[in-house]
Amino acid sequence: MGALGSSERHGQPASRVAVYFWASWCDPDLINPGLAELTAIAGTHPDLAIVTVIYADDPEAAQRVLTEQGVELTTIQAPDHVEDDPFSDPWHIQGVPHLVLIDRDGTVVHSEPGYKSIGSVLYRGLLRDLGW
Numbered sequence: 001m002g003a004l005g006s007s008e009r010h011g012q013p014a015s016r017v018a019v020y021f022w023a024s025w026c027d028p029d030l031i032n033p034g035l036a037e038l039t040a041i042a043g044t045h046p047d048l049a050i051v052t053v054i055y056a057d058d059p060e061a062a063q064r065v066l067t068e069q070g071v072e073l074t075t076i077q078a079p080d081h082v083e084d085d086p087f088s089d090p091w092h093i094q095g096v097p098h099l100v101l102i103d104r105d106g107t108v109v110h111s112e113p114g115y116k117s118i119g120s121v122l123y124r125g126l127l128r129d130l131g132w
Contacts, residue, residue: 015047015104021078022097023057024065030115034097035069042073053078055096 020038022031035052042050052075054062059077066075093100094113101110 017049017051017102019100019102020050020052020097021055021093021100022052023055024061025057026096030097031065032069034099034115035065035071035073038073039069039071050074051076055093055098 018038018041020034022034024031038050038052041048050073052071052073054075054077056078062075062077065071092111097115099110099112100108103109
């Protein structure tokens with residue numbers, strides 16, 4: 001698990017970012033499909049950086065889930081206290097899973113609480129409408 005630095009894909013700056021907040025203690029039927037979908041999508045959208053954020057969770061438990069799922073996405077650990085958390089507080093994350101899409105200008109263009117097919121969120125016109 002690395003720190004979030006500049007978002008790059010294949011050596012090029014990513015023009016958009018998908019941020020997926022999750023935790024190992026959440027129902028696996030909600031978390032695992034999202035991680036699997038993001039892993040699959042990562043290979044098909046070179047201009048989309050995907051970052052997963054482990055939210056209010058034990059890092060070792062989360063790492064076990066990532067290893068079991070074969071997830072090799074950029075993953076960071078959110079701070080234990082929301083008041084110290086630069087990731088979830090500005091985006092009003094109140095639970096996991098939660099998907100946030102950020103455009104090339106750094107603007108949050110979509111925030112999706114709860115599990116819905118990430119593919120449907122990304123493909124139901126949102127990518128086309130944003131020029132993705």
